[in-house]
Amino acid sequence: MSNITANLEKVKRNIRQAAERVNRDPSEVTLIAVTKTVPVEKIREAILAGVLIFGENRVLEAREKIEVIDSKAVKWHMIGHLQTNKVKYIFSLFDLIHSVDSLALAHEIDRRAQVDKKKADILVQVNVSGEKTKFGVSKESAVELIKDISRLSNISIKGLMTIPPFSDNPEGSRGFFKELFFIRERVESLGIENVSMRELSMGMSNDYEIAVEEGATMVRVGTAIFGERNINYAKK
Numbered sequence: 596m597s598n599i600t601a602n603l604e605k606v607k608r609n610i611r612q613a614a615e616r617v618n619r620d621p622s623e624v625t626l627i628a629v630t631k632t633v634p635v636e637k638i639r640e641a642i643l644a645g646v647l648i649f650g651e652n653r654v655l656e657a658r659e660k661i662e663v664i665d666s667k668a669v670k671w672h673m674i675g676h677l678q679t680n681k682v683k684y685i686f687s688l689f690d691l692i693h694s695v696d697s698l699a700l701a702h703e704i705d706r707r708a709q710v711d712k713k714k715a716d717i718l719v720q721v722n723v724s725g726e727k728t729k730f731g732v733s734k735e736s737a738v739e740l741i742k743d744i745s746r747l748s749n750i751s752i753k754g755l756m757t758i759p760p761f762s763d764n765p766e767g768s769r770g771f772f773k774e775l776f777f778i779r780e781r782v783e784s785l786g787i788e789n790v791s792m793r794e795l796s797m798g799m800s801n802d803y804e805i806a807v808e809e810g811a812t813m814v815r816v817g818t819a820i821f822g823e824r825n826i827n828y829a830k831k
């Protein structure tokens with residue numbers, strides 16, 4: 596068994612066990628294999644090992660790989676910060692954008708969706724920790740942003756995403772995951788038209804088990820599947 600196959604089995608087992616610890620159905624949790632800086636050969640290996648959804652954080656890097664891999668069997672999600680000038684590419688590449696955090700970006704996605712005659716599925720990224728270096732709408736402004744985006748007719752909000760501050764101790768993320776869960780409940784209680792809060796995208800290699808315990812429906816796992824990233828990838 597290759598490393599990727601073995602790692603994948605382990606991650607899936609951990610997700611299952613985390614779900615069972617809190618009496619959740621493990622099938623509620625979708626694994627997104629994060630392939631930023633991961634070369635095409637390894638992505639092919641992951642496809643053979645059964646990965647169905649990949650996450651990328653840079654549009655042009657993703658486009659290159661998606662074109663080369665050219666598989667109808669897998670889906671791609673955009674999980675990184677999205678620049679307005681890259682929005683024109685997203686409909687042909689991605690099934691879900693995890694990282695919408697401003698009305699300006701949402702407007703551009705809506706405009707472009709209309710041109711492409713598509714409906715854009717998105718998650719709203721919330722900066723629950725308030726760290727200045729993180730993208731995401733503040734938790735104080737999240738509800739208002741969601742209401743504003745809900746009025747755009749070519750966008751469907753499917754849920755929320757967050758990236759907590761990095762901590763060596765995965766337990767450090769738990770409070771931030773709980774906060775995202777609370778925001779979701781608050782939004783749900785408002786019953787905003789055109790807004791679903793089905794998805795909670797939270798948890799990465801170091802803390803996905805905690806995220807599953809706290810209600811994640813999507814975990815974004817890179818290193819635990821593919822090993823340490825090649826930091827020189829972008830320069831090649």
Ligand SMILES: *Cc1c(COP(=O)(O)O)cnc(C)c1O
Nearest residue numbers: 629652674799800815816817818
């Ligand atoms: C890179 C990245 C991940 C995966 O990180 P790992 O620690 O390698 O699992 C998840 N989410 C986002 C937004 C990322 O950029």
